[in-house]
Amino acid sequence: MKTVWKNVKTAIKDQISPSLYRLWIEPIQYVEAQDDTMILACPNFFIKKRIVANYTELINHELSRKNGRPVTFSLQVNGPGQNQDQNPDPHHNGDNGPKSVFGAGRGKNRGQQLALPGIAAQPMNGRILRKDYTFDHFVVGHNCNLAYQATMELASGKSANVNAVFLLSGTGMGKSHLSQAVGHKILSVSPGERVYYMSAEDFTNEMVHAIKSNALDTFKKRYRDGCDVLLLEEIHMLSGRTRTQTELALVLDHLYESGKKLIFSSCASPSEIPRMSDHLISRLGQSMMTAIDAPDFKTRLRILRAKARCRGIELPGQVAEYMAGELVDNVRQLENGLIGVASRSCLMGDQIDLDLAEQVVKNIVTRKKSITIDSISRLVSREFGVPLKDMISRSRKKSVVRTRQVAIFLARRHTSQPLQSIGRKFNRKHATVIHSINSVEKELKLKGELFRQVQIIEKKLESGSD
Numbered sequence: 001m002k003t004v005w006k007n008v009k010t011a012i013k014d015q016i017s018p019s020l021y022r023l024w025i026e027p028i029q030y031v032e033a034q035d036d037t038m039i040l041a042c043p044n045f046f047i048k049k050r051i052v053a054n055y056t057e058l059i060n061h062e063l064s065r066k067n068g069r070p071v072t073f074s075l076q077v078n079g080p081g082q083n084q085d086q087n088p089d090p091h092h093n094g095d096n097g098p099k100s101v102f103g104a105g106r107g108k109n110r111g112q113q114l115a116l117p118g119i120a121a122q123p124m125n126g127r128i129l130r131k132d133y134t135f136d137h138f139v140v141g142h143n144c145n146l147a148y149q150a151t152m153e154l155a156s157g158k159s160a161n162v163n164a165v166f167l168l169s170g171t172g173m174g175k176s177h178l179s180q181a182v183g184h185k186i187l188s189v190s191p192g193e194r195v196y197y198m199s200a201e202d203f204t205n206e207m208v209h210a211i212k213s214n215a216l217d218t219f220k221k222r223y224r225d226g227c228d229v230l231l232l233e234e235i236h237m238l239s240g241r242t243r244t245q246t247e248l249a250l251v252l253d254h255l256y257e258s259g260k261k262l263i264f265s266s267c268a269s270p271s272e273i274p275r276m277s278d279h280l281i282s283r284l285g286q287s288m289m290t291a292i293d294a295p296d297f298k299t300r301l302r303i304l305r306a307k308a309r310c311r312g313i314e315l316p317g318q319v320a321e322y323m324a325g326e327l328v329d330n331v332r333q334l335e336n337g338l339i340g341v342a343s344r345s346c347l348m349g350d351q352i353d354l355d356l357a358e359q360v361v362k363n364i365v366t367r368k369k370s371i372t373i374d375s376i377s378r379l380v381s382r383e384f385g386v387p388l389k390d391m392i393s394r395s396r397k398k399s400v401v402r403t404r405q406v407a408i409f410l411a412r413r414h415t416s417q418p419l420q421s422i423g424r425k426f427n428r429k430h431a432t433v434i435h436s437i438n439s440v441e442k443e444l445k446l447k448g449e450l451f452r453q454v455q456i457i458e459k460k461l462e463s464g465s466d
């Protein structure tokens with residue numbers, strides 16, 4: 001049954017984005033099978049809640065498919081927060097402050113336990129920190145020097161001048177890595193610090209939940225009085241969310257005034273994000289803005305070598321140079337290349353050499369090259385029955401807007417084109433591009449009709465059946 005779960009994971013990996021897979025599915029572990037139920041475990045309550053809300057249908061479907069009969073799953077919490085199992089909502093402790101997931105104590109430094117080296121750390125609120133996303137594992141080049149220095153300075157508390165840093169970059173450039181590195185560093189020195197790590201989407205959901213359950217005051221108090229370090233990712237997701245923006249801006253007012261540490265990350269600067277309140281733009285603007293650019297050849301080579309060392313992969317010099325020369329889009333792509341050569345070598349029993357690397361790189365690059373904004377537009381136009389000329393027109397007709405938004409979203413996800421270029425192709429401004437991406441992402445979460453349509457289009461894109 002353990003193998004069945006492995007196969008289910010692989011099947012799910014093909015159906016959702018790599019980042020969603022990494023966040024929610026990868027940490028799930030097989031425990032045991034009982035009749036028609038597979039018992040699985042995840043690290044904490046927060047993750048459990050998300051998995052149950054968003055992936056129950058998909059997991060049950062794949063489990064049944066792989067078993068050839070109806071099988072469902074039950075999820076238990078195996079992380080340090082398992083003693084909260086009686087409380088279905090980790091954010092509602094029934095008191096005014098958050099409980100530490102490390103122990104029963106309330107208040108700083110009480111009942112807490114040092115995070116063990118090499119073990120993923122659990123902040124007080126939000127997602128777990130990936131154990132390898134530390135400063136030690138981050139390779140510093142010209143492209144990310146400022147971001148590294150600023151986050152390091154903030155984490156080590158050496159300078160009173162840097163209390164808030166805004167990380168700005170395209171996908172796969174290390175924003176999450178650096179944000180989590182700050183969390184690790186602070187927790188390793190002061191385990192009592194109340195670190196909150198989450199995406200803007202999580203913050204929104206938590207707030208909506210608090211409003212629905214009449215607990216908005218508790219929610220606000222938790223952030224204002226219970227948080228020492230706020231690591232908030234994907235700020236662009238706040239576009240158009242007026243109420244969340246208002247509450248977040250007020251929370252930030254408070255946190256800034258009390259000298260708390262703040263890290264934000266986004267693919268657009270606050271003023272570029274459409275439908276953002278002036279209050280929030282101004283609060284975010286108080287942070288130190290640092291951009292991470294694409295790494296140059298030398299840095300790519302150093303990253304590749306460091307990642308290979310860390311994973312115990314022996315990468316011959318020539319191969320490393322070849323891969324660093326070819327995989328230029330972002331660091332995630334480089335890492336995928338490394339994992340590709342290692343797994344191919346392991347499966348086929350071949351040595352890692354130039355031939356093998358060429359095959360892997362060719363796969364990545366060809367896959368990437370064959371997917372262009374034009375090929376995406378053609379496919380989306382066909383699938384939605386909306387002519388290409390309408391997609392680039394000024395039309396505000398609902399069906400045309402939706403089709404255009406999906407094409408923009410897919411162009412962002414499947415090509416390495418910058419947002420400006422994507423906007424130009426559809427005659428749209430940068431702000432509209434961000435709004436389109438956010439709007440589609442939001443609807444995909446509902447797992448409805450659009451989700452299925454996008455899945456089908458993605459399969460066709462990846463198989464090259466444009």
Ligand SMILES: Nc1ncnc2c1ncn2[C@@H]1O[C@H](COP(=O)(O)OP(=O)(O)OP(=O)(O)O)[C@@H](O)[C@H]1O
Pocket residue numbers: 019133137138139140141144169170171172173174175176177178267303331332335
């Ligand atoms: N300078 C670096 N040194 C080592 N690893 C890096 C570096 N930059 C990025 N990475 C690695 O690249 C991968 C992608 O990074 P990360 O997830 O932090 O990107 P991101 O900018 O947050 O992307 P997204 O916006 O898509 O979420 C991670 O595995 C990370 O460890």
